[in-house]
Amino acid sequence: MRCLQLLLFLVCVVTSARAYHVLCVFPIPSRSHNSLGKGIVEALLGAGHEVTWATPFPPKESTKGLKIIDVSATASVSEMIDMNDQRNADAGIALIRTFAANITRLSLSVPALQQAIVSGKYDAVVTESFFNDAEAGYGAVLQVPWILLSSVSIMPHLEAIIDEVRSITTIPLLFNNAPTPMGFWDRLTNIFIYSAMTISNWLERPNTVAFYESLFAPLAAARGIALPPFEEALYNVSVLLVNSHPAFAPPMSLPPNVVEIGGYHINPETPPLPKDLQHILDSSPQGVVYFSMGSVLKSSRLSERTRREILEVFGSLSQTVLWKFEEELKDLPKNVIVRPWMPQSSILAHPNVKVFITHGGLLSTLETLHYGVPILAVPVFGDQPSNADRAVRHGFAKSIQYKPDMANDMKVALNEMLSNDSYYTRARYLSKIFGDKLVPPAKLISHYVKVAIETNGAYHLRSKSLLYPWYQRWLVDIIAALLLACLAVYVAARRVLCYLWSSVNGGDCNRIKVKKN
Structure with missing residues (x-):
């Protein structure tokens, strides 16, 4: 009996301590964005998992459990754009989208990353959201939970992927430098910015879909699967990690699969100065x-x-x-x-x-x-x-x-x-x-990645609003049904009253004329 109990105990320990293999793709050729990837990787390694990390800044020293894929080919993109040039700084979303698309294209042209996607076995994939929805293809091709990182406070575009957009009436958007609470004109500006971004995304969507298919369809075929439709891949985010904190960014009402990890890239043990x-x-x-x-x-x-x-x-x-x-x-x-x-x-x-x-x-x-x-x-x-x-x-x-x-x-x-x-x-x-954090951000990262893997996508944490079409989420069908019901009651009541009036007074109530005094 004791032997059986010991065996069960050992099985439980081994199961709870199981190490997973996570693919982390952070190809943006910027030291600050590389710090974001490094923070995720260190959190996963610290929890005992194996990590394959695609980065343009390969570390000089090897680390146990870490495999590096060098995607420094993306550095040529940053060399093409001088952000000190005010013309580039003012170019806006169009320039950033081109920048992001080129990064994705160049990183996926690296044979080592292609090989990792085609033949690698992973339990989850982590990518950074950076103005390019085509990266939904990583999770779609690998058929594993997709954990998405937002390097800034969550924007309506990401909010729409994981839930209903609720923030535009109360929280200033990224490009609307308004105070909180917002006044009338600030809220109107918020609506205009949101509408412009939504229209821009809608106009860009055909190009994004074509880009997604051109990059990931060959990889899916090499892996022996059919590439899922773009919309299905995009709206399949298991966990959204957000680099924000209520001390700086306004709190938002979000589903449980959205986790704030602001400052996770900061080393809790500050290195000594030279x-x-x-x-x-x-x-x-x-x-x-x-x-x-x-x-x-x-x-x-x-x-x-x-x-x-x-x-x-x-x-x-x-x-x-x-x-x-x-x-x-x-x-x-x-x-x-x-x-x-x-x-x-x-x-x-x-x-x-x-x-x-x-x-x-x-x-x-x-x-x-x-x-x-x-x-x-x-x-x-x-x-x-x-x-x-x-x-x-x-x-x-x-x-x-x-x-x-x-x-x-x-x-x-x-x-x-x-x-x-x-x-x-x-x-x-x-x-x-x-x-003042109850749980360190690194532990939150490893915990929610583990939850996404062990529950096969963390569906229990996701908002159910995306299961409904837009007209149901906005109660258009309910309002229409209530209006029709009111109209039906009105018509029925009018007919009953007409019938009663005609029975008492004779004649047709529809032909009654009001006498002028």
């Missing part, structure tokens, strides 16, 4: 200003005049300035230190950092929330203006326009932030809210 930087930060009694425009925007592409004027502003400060700059600069002020790379999280974790000058990307913004550092935002494109405005409304940031003569605006904003403790106080308050 000794020289540690000494610099420790020996700066007036504080430190840190300046970085991220991995896509290159500070080195600023004009010579802009560089000179910014250096003059920095030289006038009593604080030490750390500037992530990709090239060597001459004639630096004594308080300015320039390097092509800076350990951002380790710098932000230091208590002497007073202000972080940033482009306002979501990852950098979430890092400032984590460490409680005020930001001076210089947004350029995409979600950056929206993030910057939201940070300003939260009270821990100021924002200036990205332009050649922005140095004076930067000086005014820096003087205000360095002399007013309210920005730092607010940043620390929001940091406390941001860090």
Whole structure:
């Protein structure tokens, strides 16, 4: 009997500790987006799973349980687009869609990724949502649960894939920098933006379907299956992971298969600073200003005049300035230190950092929330203006326009932030809210991936609204039936009254004429 109990115990332990094999496809040639993929991969590896990771930035060191597929061929796409060029920054959704489609096409042209899809055996696939719905083909071809990651707060397009769109009347869209609650004109603007995006998606849908079929039909055939229809593949998201947090993004009403994991890319154990930087930060009694425009925007592409004027502003400060700059600069002020790379999280974790000058990307913004550092935002494109405005409304940031003569605006904003403790106080308050998490994001990631696998798609967590056609979700059929019922009652009552009137008075009630007085 004891032997049987021991055997059952061992079976339960082995079953509960079963390792799964997950394919993670993160081909966007951006260090920040690579950090998103790395965070997912590390969470899965930490839970004991095996991971195959398609990335344009292969790690130098091997890791147990991790197989790398090098898709650095996608780097040529980013080289074609200079986001420091304001014409590209203003090009909008059309440019981003072309950018995203080229990334998908180039990554799927890599033989190693093709082979992994055709012959690999996986339990789930994780991809990032980035303006290209054709990536629904990964889950469709592999016939495994599809876990989708949104790198920003959930937008109506994604909301429509997993549930009914409810947010447009109460929550500003990504490109609508309105406060919450919104006024009449802000809500009207929200509706116009949503309508424009919906029409744009509808017009683009034939191209997306053709792109989906051209990329994934050959892979499905090689795997010996028929490629599912595009709509069936797109609306088959098992779990949607969203890189947001209520401390920064407005809370939304969403189904249980949508999980907020804001800040999951941040290492809970901040790496130590290099000794020289540690000494610099420790020996700066007036504080430190840190300046970085991220991995896509290159500070080195600023004009010579802009560089000179910014250096003059920095030289006038009593604080030490750390500037992530990709090239060597001459004639630096004594308080300015320039390097092509800076350990951002380790710098932000230091208590002497007073202000972080940033482009306002979501990852950098979430890092400032984590460490409680005020930001001076210089947004350029995409979600950056929206993030910057939201940070300003939260009270821990100021924002200036990205332009050649922005140095004076930067000086005014820096003087205000360095002399007013309210920005730092607010940043620390929001940091406390941001860090108050019952379950670490990494555990949420591994848990919901496991749930999706073990329940064959997490259908019990999905919204049931998508089982109904639009006219049923909006109660059009119910309203029509009630109106017809009211009309039928009216007609029946009128006929009964006419019959009774005719029986008492004689004649036809339909021919009654009202006498004029």
